[in-house]
Amino acid sequence: MTRLWNRPADFADEMVDGFVRANGRWVRKVSGGVSRSTKSAEPEVALVIGGGSGHYPAFAGLVGPGLAHGAAMGNLFASPSAHQVESVVRASEQGRGVLLSYGNYAGDVLHFTAAQDAVRADGIDCRTVTVTDDIFSAPPTELEKRRGIAGDLTVFKVAGGAASGGYSIDDVERVAILANARTRSMGVAFSGCTLPGADEPLFSVPEGRMAVGLGIHGEPGIDETDIPSADGLAELFVHHLLNEAEIPEGVTPNGARVVPILNGLGSVKSEELFVVYDRIASLLEDAGITLVDPQVGEFCTSFDMAGVSLTLLWVDEELERLWSAAADTPAFRTGAVDSGALETVAADDTEDVAFVVPDASPESQESAAVVADAISAIQELLAEHADELGRLDAIVGDGDHGIGMDRGATAAATEAERLREAGAGVATLLDRSGDAWSDRAGGTSGALWGVMLRTLGERLGDAERPTATAVSEGVTAAKDAVMRYGKASVGDKTLVDALVPFADTLAERVTAGDDLSTAWTTAAAAATTAAHDTAGLMPGMGRARSHGSKAVGVEDPGAVSLALIVERVGTLLAER
């Protein structure tokens, strides 16, 4: 379990500060994450990686000469926001194009893609290669749906080696795609991690048992067995990774060359890893495979989760050269990089450009005060339910929902209060609070709540007193935006399942002549019912696929939190 923190909500920020402070030789802090503190002699294609925090050395520990140029650092187990990614890209790019690379999780895809769109609009040639190495997260027929685990490292290292070798963006993209196609991983877990301030682990595995294929945030695995011997685990790994269906296209195992990466997730220590590795090496060599530059240690962790994964990178001549090329980062160093000889880049203290609050009518200011109170109440509500939502999400998703919603609402409440005091109208207040929410929350739900608040604000404006009709129309617009943005429909077991009946009922009741408070309360009840109903649905396409049956019978945390929030707002409206 995590034991050391100050305030759980400050943990991710303080971690970034301490990391940068300890590793100034390699990185400088930029808005949204870190970028190299050194400059190579010639401009390079910039490799920008990133993801949730809690996986050190992934991702920030891999920034430095020969590897990544920048890392967007989200909150704990939550994707960085589009704004964060964009900012790191701008701090890192050198005019030769940008490759974004990260593990394939819905939230990360959402935010990195939005950032890619934004920088492309400014003429930056930005490409993306997501990492999909976990063989148990989708069948071989759906490689593109697999999630990324410790295989991140092979794709990043090959792309970073290519960038530092002067490759063009086309060629960096080409070798990154090849490295991903040639990388397979599988993991097992014995126990889950407990996030800072949480009372219980994100997931647990019964004493003496081992979960097979479990994801790095506790996403469901495919099987559970007794803990095998060290040799038994080695055999399990090699058996699955040498399975015919998992040999990358064009590779003949006998005679092949492979980089093996035996990764400890946190609490399985080096001594145990070496015992397991000894047997893995024998088995691979017995299969006629030549082992190249083996790695045994911690490369992608999940706090102190007790787990192990094995990654195989099937190299050709070019991949082997790029994998082995010199690199010098806080956590991954190989070959001889004379970093002392590199030019240092000044730390970036860029402040956000000052925001001028637009004029607003007294009526809109009055509504803004009501909304600020509501956001503050939502913040209290979510702080109270953070743990419970996190546990729910650990069963069906990646465990970040509670902490993400809590952080998002806290940031939104602070921003809302600031804007209320500055005399902002309701549209401005919702727009800026939505930004704050999505920036701080990260993750899919952070992005969607940002969209909802901004869309609602847009409809209300800063001039008129919002009518029941305007609110209802704003909610409907928000619902439509979420469905477009999140690519989810009713029945996919996402917050859309609760949002659609809420928006539809609200519109229906307002049209029928109910006042806002009455209509909202009725709509909130519909959302609550629908949220409960998500427990009865099969997992769908709106999130990383959940293999196995754990997700069935469990409510979707996004739908549950939406229902809780609209219910709380209904109570507030009724009290006025």
Next chain:
Amino acid sequence: MTRLWNRPADFADEMVDGFVRANGRWVRKVSGGVSRSTKSAEPEVALVIGGGSGHYPAFAGLVGPGLAHGAAMGNLFASPSAHQVESVVRASEQGRGVLLSYGNYAGDVLHFTAAQDAVRADGIDCRTVTVTDDIFSAPPTELEKRRGIAGDLTVFKVAGGAASGGYSIDDVERVAILANARTRSMGVAFSGCTLPGADEPLFSVPEGRMAVGLGIHGEPGIDETDIPSADGLAELFVHHLLNEAEIPEGVTPNGARVVPILNGLGSVKSEELFVVYDRIASLLEDAGITLVDPQVGEFCTSFDMAGVSLTLLWVDEELERLWSAAADTPAFRTGAVDSGALETVAADDTEDVAFVVPDASPESQESAAVVADAISAIQELLAEHADELGRLDAIVGDGDHGIGMDRGATAAATEAERLREAGAGVATLLDRSGDAWSDRAGGTSGALWGVMLRTLGERLGDAERPTATAVSEGVTAAKDAVMRYGKASVGDKTLVDALVPFADTLAERVTAGDDLSTAWTTAAAAATTAAHDTAGLMPGMGRARSHGSKAVGVEDPGAVSLALIVERVGTLLAER
């Protein structure tokens, strides 16, 4: 807890094999541990480090250009044997002298010193600098009694930097002594590790509490508090390490330059360490100290123990240069070493020279068979009590007693069986079994049991049928040898407390005319009583000092195991 192993008794060997297999770029396996697999262009002073296993990357992970030349690898938490150290020294030395450096623990001192004596006898200029950085293991007035924890790294790195810089043995020794004098550490722990195959952790700290000053094997600390915030822990560390009595002689803190090493012991992960480091850096900078090349990570672990330590190395110009010099090892890399350009040394497959069993009389062979049976019974007895002895030792010592005795007796039993079959006499059988015991058990008790068996054998010879008088005289000689070798007296709470009454009673009863079995049984009863009495004594000088009161009221595990063994042998004698 440790989860992955095959047979617990094979764990340490398999770990070495896997480690060497994964890290052939830096190390080759030699008898007793590892030595560099590369050769520097010019001969260097050889730095040989080592200690018990379970602390990775200490010690084998620190072998490579710019750091150590070899590491003697003992069993889990047990000193390597003198034979192991000697063998690694011989594989690593290059004609310019050898510096031995290791943490200051009684067992390590015993074995490394014996190895030093052995290689000095062959004209090798061998020196020793023990590391004594843990401020809570003895007061500032007794610096030389302190134990070594993560501060090992500073002494090793400075000495390794000096050796690779072409320093003479005098100068390597000088800077190693200076680095140790300039290094201070303190640690805290939240929970203990569970060794492979053990049912319970070596020690435990109550939920929500933190042990202050606890050693890396669970040796007693000085205090227990509630777990503080991350900032609170940083403040505790800095408060103690900037305490006037802990500032090294000749250093003025304001204006000083310090290398900070924030070390995780196993389950406290990077993210937490960075949060703590952020505050440590502020506090040190506020005190006018300049931070140089900070290190945040795992440098000296204790399997998956949840603990943290902070080490400060107060550098002068020379120390800073040597600390920062390039190094390239499996687990510590800094600056640019082009290891690819170094000449590779062939792996060393040295077999032990074949041993010819000396002739023995049929009477002595018959006695040898009795002794072999006894050693086999002792082995079964110790396997049964290993866990219990380990737990006892975790309270008063370093937790290695159970596993060490088990391994030692297992090796001795195998060797005894082999020699019985080869027709050895009782002296040869005891001598070789004693060697096997101390080689495989490591630790202080391993060395002492080796001494006892060999000394007893010496008195018995390979010709005569052993009489009761000869056995009694052999036991007395063994007792005298142990007291000389282990520098312990009765009352020091070591196995001497049980051995002396055993030997004295045996001599008394044999002189009085009792047969061996009767005399032995009476003597064993005296040993058992004396072992129980060790619980009533104050901790003394025969072991690393135990601050605090935990050791009082607990029996000494060495005395307990001796009593168990002589009692079991008594039963065997009575049954004949």
